[in-house]
Amino acid sequence: xxxxxxxxxxxxxxxxxxxxxxxxxxxxxxxxxIALEKKQEKQES
Amino acid sequence: MELxxxxxxxxxxxxxxxxxxxxxxxxxxxxxxxxxxxxxPLLLLPIAFGILLVNLPxxxxxPNQGLLWRFYHYGExxxxxxxxxxxxxxxxxxxxxxxxxxxxxxLGAGAQGGVYVTFFGxxxxxxxxxxxxxxxxxxxxDGPTTIFLASKLAPEMMGICAVAAYSYMALVPVIQPPxxxxxxxxxxxxxxxxxxxxxxxxxxxxxxxxxxxxxxLVVPDAAALMGMFCFGNLLRESGVVERLSLxxxxxxxxxxxxxxxxxxxxxMPAEVFLSPKVIGVFxxxxxxxxxxxACGIGLAHLMNLFSKEKINPLIGAAGVSAVxxxxxxxxxxxxxxxxxxxxxxxxxxxxxxxVIGTAVAAGMFLSVLK
Numbered sequence: 001x002x003x004x005x006x007x008x009x010x011x012x013x014x015x016x017x018x019x020x021x022x023x024x025x026x027x028x029x030x031x032x033x034i035a036l037e038k039k040q041e042k043q044e045s
Numbered sequence: 046m047e048l049x050x051x052x053x054x055x056x057x058x059x060x061x062x063x064x065x066x067x068x069x070x071x072x073x074x075x076x077x078x079x080x081x082x083x084x085x086p087l088l089l090l091p092i093a094f095g096i097l098l099v100n101l102p103x104x105x106x107x108p109n110q111g112l113l114w115r116f117y118h119y120g121e122x123x124x125x126x127x128x129x130x131x132x133x134x135x136x137x138x139x140x141x142x143x144x145x146x147x148x149x150x151x152l153g154a155g156a157q158g159g160v161y162v163t164f165f166g167x168x169x170x171x172x173x174x175x176x177x178x179x180x181x182x183x184x185x186x187d188g189p190t191t192i193f194l195a196s197k198l199a200p201e202m203m204g205i206c207a208v209a210a211y212s213y214m215a216l217v218p219v220i221q222p223p224x225x226x227x228x229x230x231x232x233x234x235x236x237x238x239x240x241x242x243x244x245x246x247x248x249x250x251x252x253x254x255x256x257x258x259x260x261x262l263v264v265p266d267a268a269a270l271m272g273m274f275c276f277g278n279l280l281r282e283s284g285v286v287e288r289l290s291l292x293x294x295x296x297x298x299x300x301x302x303x304x305x306x307x308x309x310x311x312x313m314p315a316e317v318f319l320s321p322k323v324i325g326v327f328x329x330x331x332x333x334x335x336x337x338x339a340c341g342i343g344l345a346h347l348m349n350l351f352s353k354e355k356i357n358p359l360i361g362a363a364g365v366s367a368v369x370x371x372x373x374x375x376x377x378x379x380x381x382x383x384x385x386x387x388x389x390x391x392x393x394x395x396x397x398x399x400v401i402g403t404a405v406a407a408g409m410f411l412s413v414l415k
Contacts, residue, residue, distance in 0.1 A: 003413075004168055007178070008161050011409040018263050018405045019154040019398070023147040025255045030144060033247035 060102035064315030068100035071318070072310075075208075084215040088188065088306045092208060095310020096318075106311050116308035122200060126305045127193035128273040133298030134189075134400065135277025136290050138368070140252050142394040145241040148348065149360070149391075153398025155344025156364025157406045159184035159337025163329050170325050175199045178410040180326055183210045184333025185403030186217070186367040192309065193270060194407045198414060204312030205323050209330035217370045218377075220331065221338050221362055225378050228342045229358050234382035236357040238391045246284070253278040260405060266415070267408025274404070337365045341395065356391075363392040366399035 001009075053059075075093035079086040098105055098113060105111040108118075120126040143149055164181035172180060175198040182194050183206055191210040195203035213220065226234075253275035261268045280290040345361030359379050363371040372392035379388040 003174060004165065004177075007164065007174070007410065007413045010413055011406055012158070012161060014264055014409040014412075015154045015157050015402055015405050016151070018260055019150045019402065021259050021263065022256060022401075023150045025259055026144055026147040026150070026252065029251040029255050030147075030244075030248050033245055033251055037245055037247055 057102035062315075064319050065100045065102070067319060068096055068313070068315045072097040072100070078215075085211045087302055088211050089215075091303055091306025092211070092310035095307040096313050097310075098307070099311040099314050106314070113308055113311040116304050117311060120301075120304050120308055121192060121196050121203065124193055124196045124269065126301050127189040127196070128269045129297065129301045130189040130305065131270050131404075132273040132277040133293050133301070134368075135253070135274040135279075136281045136293035137298075138274075138278055138281075138397050138400070139393075140249060140278065140397060141244040142241055142390050143398055144244045144248050144252055146391070146394050148352075148356070149394030150398045150401070151348065152341055152344055152361045152364040152395035153400075153402040154364075154405075155361060156337045156341035156395070156399050157185060157402045158340030158343075159333050159335070159365075160403070160406050162336040162340075163333035166332055167325075167329050170329070172322070172325070173199070175414055176202050178414055179203075179206050180329050181333060182206075182403065182407055182410070183213065183326075183330040184337040184365070185399065185406060186210065186214050186334060186337070186365045186371070187400060187403040188214065189305075190270060190403045190407045192305070194410060197411055200312075201317065202326070204309050205318065205326050206330075207309045208313070209327055212327075213330055213334045214367045214370065216334075217365075217367050218374050220334055221365075221371065221374050222378050224335055224338045225342065225359055225362050225375070228339060228346075231382055233346075233358050234379055235386060236355050237383070237386050238357055238360075238388070239354065241390055246282070249282040250279070253282065256401070260401070260408075264405050264408035264412065266411035267404050270404040270407070271401070274400070334365065338362045341365060341399075357386070357388055360388060360392045360395050364395040364399040364402065366396065366403050368396050368400060369393065371399070372396040 072093045078084040079089035105113045160181040164177050167177035167180040179195045179199045179202045182191050188210045191206050257275035260271045277293050341361035341364035342358050345358035349355050359375045363375045375392035376389040379386045
């Protein structure tokens with residue numbers, strides 16, 4: 001495959017893979033953070 | 046008489062040629078734009094002075110000798126300064142809007158489409174593949190990333206591309222609104238989005254840690270930029286190192302900006318800058334910027350086809366980085382259609398995601414081309 005085409009395909013797919021993974025991880029980490037905070041609140045009360 | 050001849054020979058007047066005068070005019074125009082018009086003055090003023098200095102006959106950019114060469118060599122060629130700028134940007138950035146609405150990360154990716162459109166445009170105009178990548182990244186509207194990529198792939202393009210990137214960042218309020226209006230209907234611009242939820246401190250602490258892990262694993266070549274960016278953000282969100290966070294945001298940022306600006310300006314001697322290719326870079330830069338704006342809006346339309354909760358497609362335009370100018374422009378164009386539509390915080394999501402997206406795009410170029 002010509003180098004410019006390789007650059008295009010790997011570049012665009014790389015950016016979208018990173019952002020999709022990041023989106024999923026942010027959602028998961030938010031859930032974890034909220035759960036941890038609730039647990040801490042319960043323990044304090 | 047001989048004394049005067051010797052004195053004249055020691056002076057630099059004989060080394061002047063017409064190109065120097067043209068560059069002085071360009072430098073003074075930049076000084077005017079920075080001071081009088083307020084166009085990115087923090088960078089444009091040092092860049093302008095660097096242009097002036099390098100176009101005065103002296104050894105200031107002489108390899109291994111000149112002062113500005115040392116700034117340039119150790120700061121930019123070694124790719125030290127752009128990551129330090131990212132440290133400061135990270136310490137200034139609030140990722141709350143992205144965490145509250147993670148879908149906006151995709152818009153930050155979508156806006157990188159323009160980078161690749163321009164990459165092919167530059168190849169068609171006869172630039173080498175490395176130069177085309179650097180020209181393309183102008184579409185990300187991110188000066189430090191452009192300089193970082195240029196230092197790795199095409200150092201000869203650094204000055205020109207940096208000036209183009211910062212010029213177009215200053216011109217966001219001029220370039221983007223017509224494209225935004227062309228690609229959206231009045232009804233779409235009126236779409237109101239649900240208020241963003243409050244994001245907790247712990248979520249904000251998790252974000253930079255997760256981001257650096259994910260990005261470095263997928264695109265190791267983006268580690269320098271994203272590592273510093275996430276570190277700066279952790280300093281900010283941790284709340285326990287306020288002094289470090291403030292230093293990264295202020296003193297360090299200001300110091301590296303001075304070195305960055307003046308040495309980038311110094312990469313533009315007349316013999317490099319006054320070539321037809323420079324016009325090509327500026328034309329392609331504007332294409333990159335316009336295409337990135339269009340791609341961001343296009344992706345927002347696409348997401349609306351598959352989503353119950355509609356997003357205002359204007360916020361896709363903020364995916365071009367240029368924080369926070371692009372988000373402000375989105376808000377302004379949105380409020381022209383509906384005065385009570387408050388889009389600023391919604392646009393900040395894709396705006397900061399665009400910074401990440403551009404750094405990742407640069408990392409992908411590096412991984413394929415270096």
